[in-house]
Amino acid sequence: MRIAIDAMGGDNAPHAQVESALSAAAEWPDTHLILVGDPEVLQPLLGPKAPSSITIESALEVIGSEDEPVKAVRRKTDSSMVVAGRLVKEGKADAMISAGNTGALMATGLLVVGRLKGIERPGLAAIFPTLDNVGILALDMGANMDAKPEHLVQYALMGSLYRNKVHGIREPRVGLLNVGTEASKGNELTKTAFEMLEQAPINFVGNVESRDVLERPCDILVCDGFSGNIMLKSIEGAASAIFTLLRGELMSTFTSKLAAGMLKPSFRRVRDKMDYNEYNGAPLLGINGLVVKGHGSSDAKAMKTAIRQTRTAIGNRLIAAIVDEFSGK
The missing domain is CATH 3.40.718.10 (Isopropylmalate Dehydrogenase)
Incomplete structure (x- = not known):
């Protein structure tokens, strides 16, 4: 190759x-x-x-x-x-x-x-790290700022193939990024897309809130590029801020420095779990x-x-x- x-x-x-x-x-x-x-x-x-x-x-x-x-x-x-x-x-x-x-x-x-x-519209598919180390494929992550419901259905189909072919997940679960889990929640885009995704030949599991993404409620998360890019950068920023706060607190006193030395292997494992380097490579599907x-x-x-x-x-x-x-x- x-x-x-x-x-x-x-x-x-x-x-x-x-x-x-x-x-x-x-x-x-x-x-x-x-x-x-x-x-x-x-x-x-x-x-x-x-x-x-x-x-x-x-x-x-x-x-x-x-x-x-x-x-x-x-x-x-x-x-x-x-x-x-x-x-x-x-x-x-x-x-x-x-x-x-x-x-x-x-x-x-x-x-x-x-x-x-x-x-109609290619989508950028990125892997988010999750707490179980499997990761969640999210698209679109910013290739297109606007989307139509049919674009989200195409993202779901392409994402399902990617998860199956590249990651070996059979019948991957597809979720729709939304402000609530109820089918009636969201704007016109997500409400219409919800109905279309239910009829698509995929394993659709419904709406997913961004606060649940790291717990991997689905294997593929579809959204428009504007929402997806905001979610991506929010999670990256939050993770960076948390590690900065922890580092500051652990270096603040002599006692906390001793504790930090003992906990260093644990913190390294947490850092590695959330490291984008382990998931780098987003295909433009x-x-x-x-x-x-x-x-x-x-x-x-x-x-x-x-x-x-x-x-x-x-x-x-x-x-x-x-x-x-x-x-x-």
């Missing part, structure tokens, strides 16, 4: 991308990793003993976080993100991964790789190729997780399964 990596996108690029590629190549020598970016920057980081399973595809431009997505994709045709997308479009790579500008990646998926027939978004601040560990997730999706023919579902086969 061949995976193109946007080596210049993200806060820690290109070091994190190169380091993760070297680690992944050592663990999965059957995978051809294509680092897309400036060869003069990437080659010294790879070193003279880089494995033959890692190659460099030249791309001399970079789409930054401040670039206007659609305009950048159309104008920066030699950017690492666009070139990676083109490799997927032309069949020279089975998937691409980027930790760069989310909007630009969405535009790359639509304008360069292309949308799947039958899909609905694109005619496997396009995977890494967290913007992904380090080498997180990028390797994204590579692992991508390998699994390729191996289980995720895109082919979605094509079959929406083509009526």
